[in-house]
Amino acid sequence: MKVLVTGGAGFIGRWVVKKLLEEGHTVKVLDDLSNGNLDNLSEFSDNPELTVKTGDIKNEKTVSALFRKKLDLVIHLAADIIVQDSIDNPRKVFENDVIGTFNILEASRKAQAKFVFMIPSLRQVPSPNFTRQKPHPRMPVRNLPAKTFPSLIIMHMVFR
Numbered sequence: 001m002k003v004l005v006t007g008g009a010g011f012i013g014r015w016v017v018k019k020l021l022e023e024g025h026t027v028k029v030l031d032d033l034s035n036g037n038l039d040n041l042s043e044f045s046d047n048p049e050l051t052v053k054t055g056d057i058k059n060e061k062t063v064s065a066l067f068r069k070k071l072d073l074v075i076h077l078a079a080d081i082i083v084q085d086s087i088d089n090p091r092k093v094f095e096n097d098v099i100g101t102f103n104i105l106e107a108s109r110k111a112q113a114k115f116v117f118m119i120p121s122l123r124q125v126p127s128p129n130f131t132r133q134k135p136h137p138r139m140p141v142r143n144l145p146a147k148t149f150p151s152l153i154i155m156h157m158v159f160r
């Protein structure tokens with residue numbers, strides 16, 4: 001298969017790329033290196049089945065160029081995962097994770113490529129029986145990374 005891995009130079013992406021290459025797939029990575037590192041992929045630099053593009057999922061031209069050749073599968077891992085960023089600069093994180101995700105989803109839909117999305121951990125979501133014993137006025141209400149719910153809604157819209 002021909003696979004695009006967004007965020008492929010990141011912590012999880014590196015292992016996904018490794019596994020895909022081991023299984024004989026052709027892999028393209030798109031990563032802006034905002035939190036990733038090309039060193040994470042240096043082990044595979046001699047592998048002709050890997051190409052790495054440094055670029056931003058928010059840039060529609062960059063994204064559409066990657067979809068010009070047929071892709072079978074898109075594994076979308078690019079995201080701003082730094083919790084503090086979403087508190088200090090929620091707009092930046094929203095644009096990165098939601099608009100960026102939309103661009104990748106829309107390009108995948110047009111290309112009829114299958115799409116895999118890594119949903120951030122749900123462990124911080126209160127269970128139905130959750131009661132907060134001691135509410136604190138300054139307790140952050142943020143439970144999930146900014147992208148989760150908007151991105152799920154976008155996925156529903158794009159793949160409806």
Ligand SMILES: NC(=O)c1ccc[n+]([C@@H]2O[C@H](COP(=O)([O-])OP(=O)(O)OC[C@H]3O[C@@H](n4cnc5c(N)ncnc54)[C@H](O)[C@@H]3O)[C@@H](O)[C@H]2O)c1
Pocket residue numbers: 006007008009010011012013030031032033034035036037055056057058076077078079080081096100118119120121145
């Ligand atoms: N690490 C975990 O324990 C964990 C658990 C559950 C879900 N996830 C999810 O898995 C995904 C990957 O997480 P990770 O831990 O590998 O994070 P990471 O920060 O190591 O990897 C994300 C990669 O995306 C890149 N990136 C960010 N914004 C980009 C943009 N606009 N354009 C292109 N590339 C961009 C970063 O440079 C980085 O290499 C995220 O969606 C995260 O929410 C991670």
